[in-house]
Amino acid sequence: MRLTAEQKAEIIRLKRGGMGYRTIATHMGMKHPTVRSVCQRSGLFADNPAHRAMFSIPEPRYSIALATVKPLPPHQIITTYY
Incomplete structure (x- = not known):
C-alpha cells in the first residue's frame, strides 16, 4: 500500500x-514500522543534537606519561620434588 x-x-x-x-x-490505522520509515526517510528528524550527544563516542585520550613495568616478585629456589 502506497501512502x-x-x-x-x-x-x-x-x-x-x-x-x-x-x-x-494507531491513530492513522497503519503499522508503526511504516510510520518510522516515513519519518526517517523524510530526513527532518535526523539532526537532533540531544540524540547525537547521547550516542556519540568520546575522543580517545592519550597519556603522555611513560609506561612503567611492574617489578617481578622475588625469585624463589625450589629444591625438593614431590
Missing part, C-alpha cells in the same frame, strides 16, 4: 507535535 503525500504530511505533522511512532500508527 499518499497527504498521509505522509500528516505523519510528519503528528511526529513534530510530539507523538510517538506507535501512537501515530
Whole structure:
C-alpha cells in the first residue's frame, strides 16, 4: 500500500507535535514500522543534537606519561620434588 503525500504530511505533522511512532500508527490505522520509515526517510528528524550527544563516542585520550613495568616478585629456589 502506497501512502499518499497527504498521509505522509500528516505523519510528519503528528511526529513534530510530539507523538510517538506507535501512537501515530494507531491513530492513522497503519503499522508503526511504516510510520518510522516515513519519518526517517523524510530526513527532518535526523539532526537532533540531544540524540547525537547521547550516542556519540568520546575522543580517545592519550597519556603522555611513560609506561612503567611492574617489578617481578622475588625469585624463589625450589629444591625438593614431590
